[in-house]
Amino acid sequence: MSRFLVVQERPNPSTAFFIEPFCQRNAVTAEFYQLDTLPELAANEQVELLFVRYISKAWQQWVQQYRQQIRTLHFFMDDDLFDLSAMRGLPWHYRLKLFRLAWRKQRWLQQQQAKVWVSTPYLQQKYHAWQPQLMLPSYPLPQQPQLTLFYHGSASHMAEIYWLKPVIAEVLQRNTQISFEIIGTESVNKLFRTLPRVQVLHPMGWQAYQALLCRGNRAIGLAPLTARPFNQARSHTKFFDITYAGAVGIYAADPVYQRVVQHQKNGVLLPMEQKAWVEAILALAADPEQREAMLQQALLTVSNEAS
Missing domain, CATH: 3.40.50 (Rossmann fold)
Structure with a gap:
């Protein structure tokens, strides 16, 4: 043939x-x-x-x-x-x-x-x-369930977004059951449009973003931090965003997140080494029991901070 x-x-x-x-x-x-x-x-x-x-x-x-x-x-x-x-x-x-x-x-x-x-x-x-x-259409055969990986950075996080690009590219290439969600403008869309299974969401107001997080169906959240003076004043609010989304976070091993994240207990702390992030994402994606255990600890941490 x-x-x-x-x-x-x-x-x-x-x-x-x-x-x-x-x-x-x-x-x-x-x-x-x-x-x-x-x-x-x-x-x-x-x-x-x-x-x-x-x-x-x-x-x-x-x-x-x-x-x-x-x-x-x-x-x-x-x-x-x-x-x-x-x-x-x-x-x-x-x-x-x-x-x-x-x-x-x-x-x-x-x-x-x-x-x-x-x-x-x-x-x-x-x-x-x-x-x-x-030609008659047919509904495509359902794909395998996708595990959603996400990074919700604003325009002030472009350095982190560029840093993540090769990480996400390798993760998506090695595990076809992972999809990636990111918030950004046209420049972010252009950066990621060549990668498969990437959804770029438009920036939105705070109430719309809260509603987005409540929809769930997210498994792993990312919070990298590049070495920039502007990042020294950051707080650990992304820990709350990721946890409220029902996901486990992988965080930069930086004082910003070391204040609240206990490695392998309520999240993952990593140096800003792209290969290490790739392997950590793939390992978490393959271990739903570990994700659930860390999520429960993260929820407890959030509850304790709120009290």
């Missing part, structure tokens, strides 16, 4: 609802590539190629190079990507993206004798001249 290559901008709902179920139903093992990642083919190797919504110039050049080895070229769309008038009312930058990566690829797709797949009977009827194949 020839290789089945799927090209997508990034992991997305279109692929999850339509393409992945198609592959599962037909016992097809797909290889997923992004718009800027190009595989090499062995001499005389045959492949099937599917573009999901978008086509980059780099991939057009790749097709030209390997066209004789592509048995069938497919293009899947689940929006009306071939009609500029249908895009009226959309944000201009999104319209420009659709124009560049989809609309103006029509003639090229026809030249390549591409087979079009569509998501709705409406698109199938509208573009009947393409003889499109209707």
